[in-house]
Amino acid sequence: MARPALPxxxxxxxxxxxxxGTLIEFADTPGGVHVDDALLGLVARLHHACGGAxxxxxxxxxxxxxxxxxSVRIPLAGQHGLERRDAAGRCHTHATPPVAKRELRRRLxxxxxxxxxxLLEDKGLTLALHYRQAPALAAWLHRLLASWVAEVDDLQxxxxxxxxxxxxxxxxxxxxxxxxxxxxxFQNRVPVFxxxxxxxxxxxARVNLLGGHxxxxxxxxxxxxxxxxxxxxxxxxLAGALQVPxxxx
Numbered sequence: 001m002a003r004p005a006l007p008x009x010x011x012x013x014x015x016x017x018x019x020x021g022t023l024i025e026f027a028d029t030p031g032g033v034h035v036d037d038a039l040l041g042l043v044a045r046l047h048h049a050c051g052g053a054x055x056x057x058x059x060x061x062x063x064x065x066x067x068x069x070x071s072v073r074i075p076l077a078g079q080h081g082l083e084r085r086d087a088a089g090r091c092h093t094h095a096t097p098p099v100a101k102r103e104l105r106r107r108l109x110x111x112x113x114x115x116x117x118x119l120l121e122d123k124g125l126t127l128a129l130h131y132r133q134a135p136a137l138a139a140w141l142h143r144l145l146a147s148w149v150a151e152v153d154d155l156q157x158x159x160x161x162x163x164x165x166x167x168x169x170x171x172x173x174x175x176x177x178x179x180x181x182x183x184x185x186f187q188n189r190v191p192v193f194x195x196x197x198x199x200x201x202x203x204x205a206r207v208n209l210l211g212g213h214x215x216x217x218x219x220x221x222x223x224x225x226x227x228x229x230x231x232x233x234x235x236x237x238l239a240g241a242l243q244v245p246x247x248x249x
Contacts, residue, residue, distance in 0.1 A: 006226040009241035014053040014186040018195035035068045052185045081176035082125045100152045132162035160199045174206030
């Protein structure tokens with residue numbers, strides 16, 4: 001069945017945007033991505049045009065997002081909903097049990113030491129093992145980390161594009177969107193979520209429940225109701241909201 005045509009972006013909607021693979025292209029390592037001035041300008045203008053109802057919802061940490069955004073200050077959700085800065089500037093966090101995290105970090109350090117190409121990213125609240133440069137290890141890593149997570153209550157394994165992330169259960173991009181939607185200036189608007197990865201499926205499901213617009217970037221099975229082909233298409237569609245006069249609600 002063909003998907004419906006994506007409607008033009010409107011300034012009175014509430015926007016929730018993934019970052020890597022959605023607003024910027026992927027890089028071999030998390031630190032290798034480039035946030036260009038054109039994107040920063042687009043985000044700042046759209047945030048203003050929609051009355052502040054725009055948030056980045058990412059697997060990156062808040063600190064990393066803030067560093068890359070520079071002077072652009074907008075609502076943010078990091079680490080798949082485990083940390084969030086609302087429109088009023090208040091921060092909310094949900095932490096991994098410290099004892100469990102230390103033991104998992106020790107085990108992951110040992111795995112990385114034995115296998116060149118693996119990269120362990122300790123985000124503070126989560127542990128992300130990147131295997132983009134060692135894809136042959138994917139199946140083994142999935143089984144190994146799944147067995148470790150099963151040993152600890154209230155943890156889950158979050159799968160992404162060439163990355164496995166150990167995080168507290170019960171929090172995801174969908175829960176972050178729900179928290180934003182309960183607050184001004186997002187409240188009572190039509191939500192829009194754009195993402196490219198399996199980690200974004202929770203966000204798509206939440207936006208579908210709220211009667212909003214869920215948009216998948218690129219190919220692959222998804223719960224999203226619409227598609228855009230790539231990062232350039234995402235930016236072009238978002239820019240359309242800047243051309244539409246409308247009352248800010």
